[in-house]
Amino acid sequence: MMADVSAEQPSGTARWTFLASPSLIKIALLVVVAILVLGPVIVLLRASLAPQDVLPFETSAFTFANFRQIFAGNDTFTLLTTTIAYAGGSVLLGVGAAALVAWLTERTDMPGATVIRVFLFSWMAVPPLVIGFGWVLLINPGNGALNVLARAALGLTSPLFTIYSFWSLIIITAFSVFPTAYVMLGGLFSNMDPQLESAGHVHGSRSFTVMRRITLPLLIPGILSVGIFMVMIVVQAFEIPFIVGLSAQIRVLSTRVYLLASPTTGIPNYGLSSAFGVCLLGLACLLMWVYFRCVGTGEKYRVVTGKAFRPRRQKLGVWRLPVTCIVFALFGVMILPLLMIFWTSFTASYQVPSLAALGSLSFDNYSRALASPFAQQAIINTLVLVFASATLVMFLGSLIAWFSVRDRGLAARILDVLAFAPTAIPPVVMVIAILLVYIRTPVYGTIWILVLSSVTVQLAFATRTMTSALTQLHKELGDAATVCGASWWTSFRCITLPLLRVQFLSGWLFVAAHTSRDLTIPLVLMTSSNVVLASAIWMMWDFPDLPGAAAMAVLLVLGLLVIVLPVQILATRGRSGA
Amino acid sequence: MLKVSHLERTYPAQPGGAAVQALKSVSLSVEQGDIFSLLGPSGCGKTTMLQCIAGLETPDAGRIVIGGETVYSRDERIHLPANERGLGMVFQSYAIWPHMSVAENVAFPLLQRGRNPGREQIARRVDDALAMVELAGYGNRSATQLSGGQQQRIALARALVHKPRLLLLDEPLSNLDAKLRDTMRIELRRLIKSIGITAIFVTHDQVEAMGMSDRVALMRAGKVIQVGTSKEIYLNPHSAFAADFMGSGNLVACTISDVDNDRAVTTTPFGQIQAKVAAGLRAGDDAILVIRPNAPIIHTQPVDAQGDLAQIPGNVSSVTFLGEKIEVRVCLSGGYDFVVTMNTFEAPVEGQKVYLTLPAERCIVVHKDHPVSSAARSVDLEGLAA
Ligand SMILES: Nc1ncnc2c1ncn2[C@@H]1O[C@H](COP(=O)(O)OP(=O)(O)OP(=O)(O)O)[C@@H](O)[C@H]1O
Numbered sequence: 006m007m008a009d010v011s012a013e014q015p016s017g018t019a020r021w022t023f024l025a026s027p028s029l030i031k032i033a034l035l036v037v038v039a040i041l042v043l044g045p046v047i048v049l050l051r052a053s054l055a056p057q058d059v060l061p062f063e064t065s066a067f068t069f070a071n072f073r074q075i076f077a078g079n080d081t082f083t084l085l086t087t088t089i090a091y092a093g094g095s096v097l098l099g100v101g102a103a104a105l106v107a108w109l110t111e112r113t114d115m116p117g118a119t120v121i122r123v124f125l126f127s128w129m130a131v132p133p134l135v136i137g138f139g140w141v142l143l144i145n146p147g148n149g150a151l152n153v154l155a156r157a158a159l160g161l162t163s164p165l166f167t168i169y170s171f172w173s174l175i176i177i178t179a180f181s182v183f184p185t186a187y188v189m190l191g192g193l194f195s196n197m198d199p200q201l202e203s204a205g206h207v208h209g210s211r212s213f214t215v216m217r218r219i220t221l222p223l224l225i226p227g228i229l230s231v232g233i234f235m236v237m238i239v240v241q242a243f244e245i246p247f248i249v250g251l252s253a254q255i256r257v258l259s260t261r262v263y264l265l266a267s268p269t270t271g272i273p274n275y276g277l278s279s280a281f282g283v284c285l286l287g288l289a290c291l292l293m294w295v296y297f298r299c300v301g302t303g304e305k306y307r308v309v310t311g312k313a314f315r316p317r318r319q320k321l322g323v324w325r326l327p328v329t330c331i332v333f334a335l336f337g338v339m340i341l342p343l344l345m346i347f348w349t350s351f352t353a354s355y356q357v358p359s360l361a362a363l364g365s366l367s368f369d370n371y372s373r374a375l376a377s378p379f380a381q382q383a384i385i386n387t388l389v390l391v392f393a394s395a396t397l398v399m400f401l402g403s404l405i406a407w408f409s410v411r412d413r414g415l416a417a418r419i420l421d422v423l424a425f426a427p428t429a430i431p432p433v434v435m436v437i438a439i440l441l442v443y444i445r446t447p448v449y450g451t452i453w454i455l456v457l458s459s460v461t462v463q464l465a466f467a468t469r470t471m472t473s474a475l476t477q478l479h480k481e482l483g484d485a486a487t488v489c490g491a492s493w494w495t496s497f498r499c500i501t502l503p504l505l506r507v508q509f510l511s512g513w514l515f516v517a518a519h520t521s522r523d524l525t526i527p528l529v530l531m532t533s534s535n536v537v538l539a540s541a542i543w544m545m546w547d548f549p550d551l552p553g554a555a556a557m558a559v560l561l562v563l564g565l566l567v568i569v570l571p572v573q574i575l576a577t578r579g580r581s582g583a
Numbered sequence: 584m585l586k587v588s589h590l591e592r593t594y595p596a597q598p599g600g601a602a603v604q605a606l607k608s609v610s611l612s613v614e615q616g617d618i619f620s621l622l623g624p625s626g627c628g629k630t631t632m633l634q635c636i637a638g639l640e641t642p643d644a645g646r647i648v649i650g651g652e653t654v655y656s657r658d659e660r661i662h663l664p665a666n667e668r669g670l671g672m673v674f675q676s677y678a679i680w681p682h683m684s685v686a687e688n689v690a691f692p693l694l695q696r697g698r699n700p701g702r703e704q705i706a707r708r709v710d711d712a713l714a715m716v717e718l719a720g721y722g723n724r725s726a727t728q729l730s731g732g733q734q735q736r737i738a739l740a741r742a743l744v745h746k747p748r749l750l751l752l753d754e755p756l757s758n759l760d761a762k763l764r765d766t767m768r769i770e771l772r773r774l775i776k777s778i779g780i781t782a783i784f785v786t787h788d789q790v791e792a793m794g795m796s797d798r799v800a801l802m803r804a805g806k807v808i809q810v811g812t813s814k815e816i817y818l819n820p821h822s823a824f825a826a827d828f829m830g831s832g833n834l835v836a837c838t839i840s841d842v843d844n845d846r847a848v849t850t851t852p853f854g855q856i857q858a859k860v861a862a863g864l865r866a867g868d869d870a871i872l873v874i875r876p877n878a879p880i881i882h883t884q885p886v887d888a889q890g891d892l893a894q895i896p897g898n899v900s901s902v903t904f905l906g907e908k909i910e911v912r913v914c915l916s917g918g919y920d921f922v923v924t925m926n927t928f929e930a931p932v933e934g935q936k937v938y939l940t941l942p943a944e945r946c947i948v949v950h951k952d953h954p955v956s957s958a959a960r961s962v963d964l965e966g967l968a969a
């Protein structure tokens with residue numbers, strides 16, 4: 006039988022297969038990622054050192070004028086303190102509430118835990134843009150629904166609430182921090198080894214003492230690291246400060262960067278905007294550094310282990326009913342802005358919700374919105390944007406993950422770092438930098454520049470997801486294919502990718518949801534031909550066509566829910582089934 | 584068939600660790616049709632060696648020749664990628680792809696590198712391969728519905744279906760339970776021999792290595808210590824490590840008082856004993872005397888010690904019943920606990936006085952271990968204490 010062995014030896018391979026060799030792919034990846042990530046950063050730095058009012062390519066002059074201007078006025082100091090107070094305040098509130106609710110749902114016998122979990126996990130389907138508009142409709146001092154109601158009920162003369170205050174901004178942001186922090190903390194609370202607590206009980210401590218002396222100290226580092234992470238996110242956040250904060254004259258770094266680059270009047274000041282962007286980037290990097298100092302770099306790829314502890318659940322006793330009521334009231338407040346948008350989407354012209362107005366509700370806005378070529382174009386653009394960027398970025402992320410897990414050479418490490426870098430780059434800064442890079446190219450003004458930006462912004466997430474998935478995949482599965490004669494590319498396509506399809510898909514859905522709800526990218530790069538749903542809503546709101554904007558917003562939320570809800574229900578069911 | 588010379592592999596230091604020298608100038612030569620075992624304790628570099636041969640790991644120096652073709656040479660800058668070496672490999676975890684059916688798994692190698700022998704040809708060869716591992720008719724099953732033993736056989740079918748020139752097996756039996764392991768070992772050897780393929784077999788279990796292979800390379804800390812048939816290594820180990828790893832034994836520290844050809848007279852705490860001597864030992868050397876537990880002939884009465892027979896008196900301190908044999912601990916004059924195995928039907932009683940007769944050809948003096956690792960020392964000490 007050995008005689009025919011030589012006949013079986015592979016003959017010459019097809020000539021193009023060298024294109025699929027891992028080292029070539031690695032180099033190609035490096036180039037692509039460097040262009041995506043480093044390109045904008047370099048141009049941003051260059052622009053910050055260029056004279057104002059010119060594009061960085063069009064000048065050879067270097068000047069520190071922008072930075073001098075920033076550090077000269079005490080305007081900057083106010084801006085910085087406002088930003089920090091804003092981020093700190095909303096994170097304190099949001100993470101505090103999230104920790105409390107996470108403890109209630111994971112470690113006590115509070116009813117409705119599953120509903121709360123699905124609700125909060127699905128909240129990512131709700132664009133911050135829509136929430137911002139909802140709150141404006143609810144509590145603006147003139148005709149905000151709550152204010153009108155309060156006036157009628159209490160006979161007040163001045164408005165009870167106002168959206169145009171620092172506190173409103175903080176509370177609204179806290180509501181958006183809350184679900185994300187809950188998602189991060191939930192795993193922490195449910196995965197805590199209950200034996201540590203049992204040990205306390207065995208030694209005769211009372212429940213409250215155990216909580217104070219054992220549970221809390223164990224959880225503090227986790228809560229703290231989530232807190233720092235959220236500060237990083239809020240400092241980078243743009244949409245809520247933009248929608249809520251601007252009318253109130255509350256400026257934070259991210260909105261300042263945007264307004265300088267896209268002023269409502271006058272010409273863009275790219276130089277100063279870039280210089281502020283560099284400052285914001287510095288702040289974000291500093292926070293990132295603090296974050297990693299606190300949690301250790303190991304945390305970067307931390308995966309929530311499937312280890313199913315059955316934690317001891319605290320009995321709430323007499324507190325059960327009041328606590329449940331308070332928590333559900335909180336969710337009621339969270340939903341209010343959505344309900345307000347929903348209401349508005351059925352009105353012919355905006356009016357405060359009342360029984361009297363009920364008769365005049367109709368679907369007119371929806372049919373009007375769906376009939377207009379503008380909206381149709383926006384929907385098509387959104388679909389293209391979502392499908393293209395989610396697919397591209399997950400694919401890129403998978404490739405990078407493969408090299409950073411399996412190759413581990415110098416090039417692979419550089420790739421890994423480059424792919425992780427966008428985490429520290431605030432999206433608004435990144436997008437303005439991308440604008441500067443591509444403004445003179447034909448890509449600018451098409452939907453593809455949005456795709457490119459989304460890919461860059463989501464690259465870190467995609468890489469992280471696929472990296473943690475790949476580390477759990479036995480290396481021998483891929484090796485087996487290689488020894489069987491498969492080329493690197495075949496092995497990746499036929500073995501690695503199919504085996505990671507679940508993680509790929511859930512990553513894809515996450516990216517899709519976040520891309521379609523995002524306003525930052527479409528707004529900064531907006532031209533008449535690349536309007537997507539988010540920017541269309543913004544334009545209609547600004548026009549102002551509140552009912553039309555509301556109808557589009559409802560459509561967007563519904564579309565997102567269709568994607569997000571089934572996944573979350575399945576995931577929750579799988580979790581409780583395990 | 585396979586020639587490996589002066590192979591080196593050092594894993595670069597990971598953050599927070601030191602570099603690991605996994606292979607230190609390893610040379611080997613495997614004949615066509617042999618089953619060759621790489622045997623050694625955990626972490627000695629067996630898997631690294633196998634992966635270098637397969638091409639999954641790139642060595643730092645040396646040369647690998649498979650069937651006359653140089654697949655790796657540092658000096659000639661040759662490195663044939665793993666997928667072009669035409670080998671078959673069975674992995675420790677079997678690496679059966681869970682998203683494919685059994686038939687798809689087995690057919691995979693037939694479809695690589697631009698080959699496509701056609702639908703019928705593939706079906707026929709997959710069926711042949713499955714029949715060969717006695718899993719005919721399992722083709723449509725999902726790969727996840729198989730037992731451990733079946734998965735292992737699928738892995739074997741997949742490794743053999745494209746008729747590779749060399750079969751590599753990385754601890755293929757270690758994931759099976761003890762009973763199945765014994766039957767699979769015999770089965771595996773029969774199958775490999777019937778095909779006539781050359782196989783490299785990695786294991787850390789000396790019983791497995793002895794049962795499977797024609798020749799064994801004993802490895803330790805990245806080096807090949809000794810190569811030979813398992814019988815050679817068992818009977819004539821060169822070092823205390825080899826003696827201890829290939830089977831249990833009493834390892835006694837001794838001094839060589841005289842060497843004559845292949846015989847030596849050694850001085851031990853319980854008297855002078857004649858033994859075979861490993862190459863390179865001279866009179867005056869400190870060495871280790873290896874006495875397998877089944878080597879001593881036990882008498883209850885003193886007999887005439889003549890020629891090269893040594894006779895040592897002792898007291899039975901314990902008797903352990905192990906089924907097919909019994910393990911007897913004999914306390915010798917120097918306070919030594921000496922382990923002897925005996926026929927179940929000849930069990931002595933505790934406290935009984937016995938005489939151990941040691942023929943010279945059943946004892947061997949070997950080199951003390953180089954102070955490579957303190958682990959080996961503690962093994963020696965355990966041997967002494969036993
Ligand atoms: N990828 C790697 N990076 C760094 N060190 C490694 C790597 N793979 C193996 N090593 C180290 O190289 C040495 C040899 O490893 P190898 O896997 O070859 O051992 P082995 O003999 O197969 O052991 P086992 O019987 O446990 O499988 C070990 O010390 C191991 O820690």
Ligand SMILES: [Mg+2]
Pocket residue numbers: 629630631
């Ligand atoms: Mg191994």
